[in-house]
Amino acid sequence: MIQVSRKDSKESVENLLRRFNRKVQQAGVLASAKQSQYFEKPMSKRERRLRAIARRERKLAKAKRLRLG
Secondary structure: OOOOOOOOOOOOHHHHHHHHHHHHHHHOHHHHHHHOOOOOOHHHHHHHHHHHHHHHHHHHHHHHHHHHO
16 A cells, blocks of 8 residues: 655645655556456457557667667
């Protein structure tokens, strides 16, 4: 569980909430909760992961081409 405490007694609630939201997003709590909301077949998980790997490789290749010119 993610916990955020005040840095000092004068820290506003808005700043506290902003730091909490940032930590939740960085930890990927909401993303994993949304992902496991519905059942997904094991084959679908595998296909999704393979598509993500291919997408990442295409993105890196595109960035490399842009750097080279």
